[in-house]
Amino acid sequence: MNSTPFGSNKGCKMPGPSFKECIAVDMGTFINPSEFADKHIIDGKSVIAVVEDDTEGKHPLAYAEGVSLYQTMVYIEEHILPRRPPEGSQMELDGEWYTVMKVSVEDGLMILALEANQA
DSSP: OOOOOEETTOOSOOOOOOOHHHHHHHHHHHHTTTTOEEEEEEETTTEEEEEEEEEGGGOOOOSSTEEEEEEEEEEEETTTTSSOOOOEEEEETTEEEEEEEEEEEEETEEEEEEEEEEE
């Protein structure tokens, strides 16, 4: 069988890289500061991540007039943070405090769903 830029495809009936190899290449583009990612400060540490604010999801809380719930998604390479943040814990992102609502890991990419109440 032929060799590809991603390595050998021995035993593979189709030429070319595996799906996981393609994902790894795409990850380098997604978490690239020249493409989608930017520098952010998470818990005092400078990191490269993609932060997506849910600007259309500012839902005013029923019990607090003038206070809105902000939801933010953070995409960061799994190995960058020293540990997986526990759901319900507090996390500082770019000087603002958020509650970690959900944490998942997919193909080496950690996805954090964060929420904050802000006036």
